[in-house]
Amino acid sequence: LPVAISDLPAFLVDAHAAMARIRAFEELAADAHADGRLPGLLHLSIGGEAVAHGVIGGLRPDDRVYTSHRGHGHFLAAGADPYRMLAELAGRDSGLCRGRGGSMHLMSDRAVMATGVVGGTLPIAVGHALALEGDAVAVTFFGDGAVQTGVFHESLNLAALWSARVLFVCENNGWAEFSGRDEHTRIADVAAYGHFHGLPTAAVDGGEVVSVREAALQLLARVRAGEGPALLECHVMRIRPHYEGDLRRGDRAEGDPLARLEARMLTDGFSPDDLARRRADARAELDDACARALRDPSPDPVTDAELVFASAL
């Protein structure tokens, strides 16, 4: 795989399509949650689209992706079916997890799992990396809030000790739940922990998809080469509140990665009509998928307990 972007115009078109699709999914989820169509505790990834596509779009099919409670974008970037994701959010038997998981517990194949516990997937990704064949890599996304958990430090230590093929990707939005990073720690830069453990480490503007992709490709090449785990810190904006329905913080539009990408593409001569149409098409497709998901049947409470174990007793 290349360690740099070879065809920049083609990359930008792909990035716009992928990021517009994530944005449309999350805006639909926000609307449908607000009007009562979708239940649950939703943490939207608006503001993180460039990280999701920048990193995951640089992976191979045999790599595996782990994420946090804010993982819709990572699942979409890894190829999960948005109709089945919406059915999962709606609690339908046709959902990705047959309605048993919901937004924070999505599980699939290439995107293995999300978690509702901050930091929860960090060690799991390390373990999965040890089980992968050849030079395949496990990538785990987490917010800067996870950096203050014990399991973050245990996981970096274990991954470094065992030279696990893991790419740790911190989406540093400066917020941990409802308070700022400076109220949680005196360590401003998450990248400091990568340097401390001797990992290949980079810190980038996570709102800029080209920077994210190039940094990810360089670090992934080193991880595949057996240099051990690597850490990528992406500075992003949390444009939506911590969770949908929280009234404490409204939208903050500055640093919007999709708007920044479109501004760049317009400067490069792309047609504004094309960009607007692609966003409208993505939303229309997802509105159809959501309507279809909402018509699907709910799971059956009578047989529900059969899913607790893989092997019944």
Add this chain to the structure above:
Amino acid sequence: MTAPTFVEAARDALEHHLAIDDRVMVLGEDVATGGPFGLTKGLSQRFGTERIRNTPISEGAVMGVAVGLALGGRRPFVDLMFNDFVTLASDQLFNHAAKLHYTSGGRRPVPLTVWTIGGAGTRWGAQHSQRLDGWLTQVPGLKVLAPSSPVAAAGAVRVALDDPDPVVVLADRTLLYSRSCLPRDGASPWRSRIVQAGTDLTLAASGRLVHLALDAAATTGASVEIIDVQRLAPLDCDLVVESVSRTGRLLVLHDEAWCGATAATLVAAVSERAFWALDAPPRRLTSPATPIPAAAVLEDAYMVGGDAILAAINEMVNG
């Protein structure tokens, strides 16, 4: 040839599985040098330190690594040393391992074995002698086995490593170096088993208490049916309920605090399903709801003992 001890039998079962299944690997503190109680003695020499892998003292992340190995197609076996340290591994065990098959809609099994020891009797104090059965058994999604003999210990390791779900094998600290067998050893580790048939009273017990129950029953004139409850989660109640429907009396022994779960749930199951067969109120013998004391005289008083079992049998049958 001398019969193996409990821990030797478990070790041999583990070695057998390592030999026949490349997916099996062992993680834990000092496992590559035999483990603190000899469970992994000699295994790293045969299978290497990648598969018999020493870990730092990072129980939370190590349990998470094991979950990831399981999701990646391996069969991890974690030596958690003392079950007191379940507290440190609990997020990965309870919030992740136990739930993932369900929350994935059946998509993702988590074949994970956790070996851990528990129980008082060593003067090791409040943080190395607990039985956290209540914790382990109250999160749906974990299977918990409590073997009572060397044969049962080997069987528990064998079925756990063959199972697609997370299984905790909870071994009694005071049984580890015991060679004592039980009648009808070799029965399925998943099911409760009758180790002694009787007609006056049903006595349900696990682990070391099965041996104490047999000794106590031998010195009373009563006909005591002794049931070894091997599977603590999901708690295997059926045989106990069936037995009480014949004997009319239930005595449950369990090594956990009075406020724990196993004994209470057995009493509840019998009360719900065999109430009209009861000739006497069901009774529990457990430890009190205190931390485990360090002083010998206090720890001895804390533990369920043979004299109390004998007295309870006699009171229930003759009283």
